[in-house]
């Protein structure tokens with residue numbers, strides 16, 4: 074049986090809360106398993122919106138293993154909250170972004186064999202390429218976030234290449250089991266979030282977040298957006314997507330320090 078989820082009562086969508094971006098890649102993964110037309114990520118977008126999502130996130134991978142260009146085009150039409158396109162830092166992907174015009178692009182590292190995005194971007198190594206790509210997207214007024222580990226060098230570099238935001242990779246925190254490891258990872262996220270905000274970057278966070286581990290991070294005032302996919306879609310299999318989103322949304326509480 075699933076754990077009962079205790080939801081604090083909050084009203085979704087209040088602008089004093091951090092935002093919840095719902096990643097619907099796995100709806101497309103299920104569709105691609107049979108190569109047919111169901112379940113359709115477009116229906117998922119509508120239900121996530123009804124559940125109080127502040128935005129939708131999709132990753133158009135170079136191997137097109139889940140989200141397809143058709144999904145992106147249709148999502149651009151139906152998503153009126155915020156559409157966040159995750160993509161590799163490649164010129165061919167930037168061309169697609171410039172056509173579709175998402176509300177935000179999140180640049181992520183991509184390796185073909187990985188199950189999911191496994192680590193953050195090495196911003197220092199790819200400084201010039203990232204700066205060029207960010208400039209192209211900025212010319213079209215598309216804000217750019219960089220998915221990076223909570224590493225102070227990478228955060229400085231993200232600010233130097235002209236990013237608007239960083240999404241701090243929470244995977245190491247999510248995978249930690251021993252209390253001392255969890256403590257260490259939370260401390261790294263707090264330090265990273267503070268430096269990013271001081272550097273003028275908006276702070277987002279995501280990867281591996283669940284109904285059980287999100288609460289520790291919602292106390293970090295600098296984080297204004299959480300992007301969550303797998304846990305919400307997994308829960309949706311049993312309780313439906315609208316409810317699964319509503320329940321996650323309720324875990325992201327009002328923070329007095331947040332503007």
Ligand code: PXP
Pocket residue numbers: 096098132159179181189190220240278279280281282300301302303304
């Ligand atoms: N943020 C980024 C940049 C990601 O690549 C992913 C995985 O697609 C997520 C958030 C969501 O991670 P999860 O599915 O583990 O919630």
